[in-house]
Amino acid sequence: MFTSLRGKLVMSFLLLIFLIIASVGVITYSQAKQKIDHDVVQNAEVAMEDLEETIHIYLDNYSKVLNSFGSTSLVDNFIIERSAENEATMLQGFDQILGNFPDMQFIYLATQDKKFYSSPDSELPSDFDPTTRTWYIKAMQSPGEVIYTDVYEDTSTGEPVITLAKAVKGDGIVQGVLATDINVSALEELVAKKQLGNGGYSILLDNNGVALVHPTLTGENLLDMDLPFIDNIYKEEAQGVQRYTFEGDKRVLAFSTIDETGWKIGGVFLEKNMLQLANSILKTILIVGLLALVLATISTILLARYITQPILRLNAEVTKVADGDLTGDIEVKSKDEIGVLAASFHTMLVNMREMIGTVADSSQKVKASVEDMSAVTEEVSATSEEMNRAIEELSKGAVQQATDLEGTSARTQNLADNIEDVLSKQDDLEALSGQIISANETGVRKLEVLQNHTNESTEIVTRLNGLMSQFTEKIKSIEEITLTINEISNQTNLLALNASIEAARAGEHGRGFAVVATEVRKLAEQTADSTQHIKETISSIQEESKVILEEMERTNNISSEQSLAVTETGESFGEIATNIRSIIGFIENIMTNMNAMNESKEEVLASVQSISAIAEQSAAGTEEIAASTDEQVKAISSIAYSAEELLAMSENLSELIKKFKL
Incomplete structure (x- = not known):
């Protein structure tokens, strides 16, 4: 019973009414008790004042008689x-x-x-x-x-x-x-017969504590009986109230003092007698409270039935809604909170019907959208995987490019070493040129030994021919390197230009970087100019090399024919001397250009190393992009998984909606 709303209402109201009645009873009893106690004590004090005045008048009469007669x-x-x-x-x-x-x-x-x-x-x-x-x-x-x-x-x-x-x-x-x-x-008889009411009695003690008037202790010295309340009335002021326990009863003593004699006159009351009226009031309160509780119980049951009947009908409809049946309705004519609740329930049913219908339509739309999103996600996932593979290939290419640039840097260093080797042989070439000139000058004087020198010359020409072939090949290599340096210079110039643009965008923070980019661009332009100059020089050397090769071929022919025509040796020897002087000039020119190349090789090496570093950074950036792409692929996979879950939830929602009867 107490688990139902009606039981709870009845118990709540009864408990509240009981608490109210109990509170009123306790407060009323307490106030009545205090009031009665106060009135009794006050009446006792008034009675003691009356007795005090009576005794004073009594003694004063005899005092006046004595004064008058004396x-x-x-x-x-x-x-x-x-x-x-x-x-x-x-x-x-x-x-x-x-x-x-x-x-x-x-x-x-x-x-x-x-x-x-x-x-x-x-x-x-x-x-x-x-x-x-x-x-x-x-x-x-x-x-x-x-x-x-x-x-x-x-x-x-x-x-x-x-x-x-x-x-x-x-x-x-x-x-x-x-x-x-x-x-x-x-x-004493007058004091003893003083009516105090509420079962009270009067006492009279002399100034030594001897009881002149007392129901049971007349003639006894109460100060000798070790009674604290008696000691207190002699120690305290002339009048007052003492509360104490004597012979097992709680008592109240209101006392006063006779000024002429120092006697103590008092009125004693038992608390149980004082509280008889309060107890009768308490009994009345209990009876009235019990009747009120019975009436309240009946009223509460009727009120609870009136309140719970609409709630029970509403509960029945709510149970139907809980089972998915939204076709019902409820009508409560009252305008109180329950009527408002029923109206709100009716509105809720209407809104639920509309909402569930809307949710059903939305569920189908969500399902279709999720299926489309799932398909798009699969396509995006496939595209992302292809992009990831492409970026991985790009990353590998960047790494390979960095590796190739490192090789290029090494080859450039080898070229620089070869240039230094060529320059280190400059003294040998100069010495050899001097010897050729000396030989040419003495050649006329030594025609008689021309045959021997011709053989030597043939061998020298043969070696020189081989050297020139090697020189030609190296010139071609230098030309290729020059082309590579030129491309690197162009790329460096382009990178420097881009860096200048980015530095300009950065504003004040990019000013230092802009200066560096400008210097790099200038260096790239100088490298391009030097490379062009080297290219032109190499082209000239190639042309001269062709001439030298032709001359060497002719010299070889002449050397072959020397054995047949010694007479032509002088003329041929003169031509050889002329050609040798030209060769010496060419060699000096080559040495000059080689010196210039040697001076530019450090700048070329620095540029190659800078480009190599940039390539390594590019490779690292490509690897980071590849990692980001991997994360993107994972995110797309997560989206695809979420789309599948959303599709499953949409299907579950559709199944749940089917349980409702609209």
């Missing part, structure tokens, strides 16, 4: 002249006072000469000395005031009495003490 001529005359007549007159006045005030048991006068006069007359021991009595001593110590002794038990009657005493004067000098014994039984 000031009369009866006492004054006797004090001045102690004659028998004056004594009789004074005692007659004593009797008259005793007749008017029945609580006065004795009235008497004690003089400084230890004489004692009283009414009624009493038998006293012969050695009785009134000046040693407490009442006499206290009165003599406070002349002009009425003093009060402690309460004591009268020896003749056994009743409690108190003595009032006042010093009397004669001729302005204290001559004795006038005193009276007052029976306080009536006063």
Whole structure:
């Protein structure tokens, strides 16, 4: 039952009502208890004030009597002249006072000469000395005031009495003490009979703690009984309230102090008696609360039924919706929150029908789009793989290019070494040229030995022919290298131009790089110019080499014919001398060009090394592009996988939508 909404509503309302009733009961009981406690204590304090005033008036009356009589001529005359007549007159006045005030048991006068006069007359021991009595001593110590002794038990009657005493004067000098014994039984009875209500009773304690009035402890000295609440009322102010536990009961004591005697008068109440009215109020609250709880239970059940009936109908429709049936509807005529909930449920059903229909259409469209995307993804994936393979080939080509450039750099270095070798043989060529000239000059004089020299010349020409062939081949190699250097120079110039453009785009940050690019471009232009000059020089050398080869061929022919025509040797020898001089000039020209090539080879080597470094960077960049392409392929594969999952989800969504009945 308590798991249903109706049960929860009933329990919630009952619990709330119970808490309200309990709270009201507790608060009311607590306030009533406090109010009753306060009223009882306040009434007790008022009663104690009344008793205090009553006792004060009671004692003050006797004090006034004593003052008045002590000031009369009866006492004054006797004090001045102690004659028998004056004594009789004074005692007659004593009797008259005793007749008017029945609580006065004795009235008497004690003089400084230890004489004692009283009414009624009493038998006293012969050695009785009134000046040693407490009442006499206290009165003599406070002349002009009425003093009060402690309460004591009268020896003749056994009743409690108190003595009032006042010093009397004669001729302005204290001559004795006038005193009276007052029976306080009536006063005690008055205190004991004081009605306090709520089972309370009055107590009266003298200034020494002796109980003058008490239900069970009259005559006992309560200060000797080690009762903290008694000690407190003598230590604290003249009036107040004490709460304590005595004989197993919680009690409240409201007390006051009699100024004249120092007596303590109090009203005592048992808390259980004080709370009787509060307990009756509590019983009434419990009965009313129980009736209210019963009525609230009935009302709550009816209210819960009224609230839950539409909710149960709404729950039935919600259950149908949970099963996928969206064809139902609900109508609640109430305008409260449940009616609003039903209207919202109706709106929700309409919106769900529209939404699920829209979702079904969208699901089909998504499915078609996903299939198209899957196909496109496959094509893109294939294209990316082909691109990746192409980039890998490009990367391999870049790496191979870098390797080839390294080889080119090595070959360029070899060329530089060969140029240095050629230059190192310059002295030998010059020496050989000198020898040829010397031989030519002495050739005329040594015609007789021409045959021997002819053989030597033939051998030299043969070697020179071979050298010239090798020289021609090297010239061709130099030409090829020159072409390569020219291409590299052009590429370097183009790269420098591109670098200048990029530096210009970079603005202030690219200024330093622009200067370097300009220097590289200038160096490339100088390299191109030098290469062109070398090319022209090599072309000239090739032309001259052809001439030399032709001349060498002719020389060879001449050398062959020398054995046949010695007569022609002189002429041929002259031509040889001329040709040798030309060859020497050509050799000197070649050496000059070789020196220029030697001077430019360092720049060419630096350019080749720079291009090689750029090629290596290009290869590294190509490898990075290849890696990025791999990542792209992986991403496309992930997209394809996601497209497959989306397609599966779309199919699942379609299956779920089919479960709804629209």
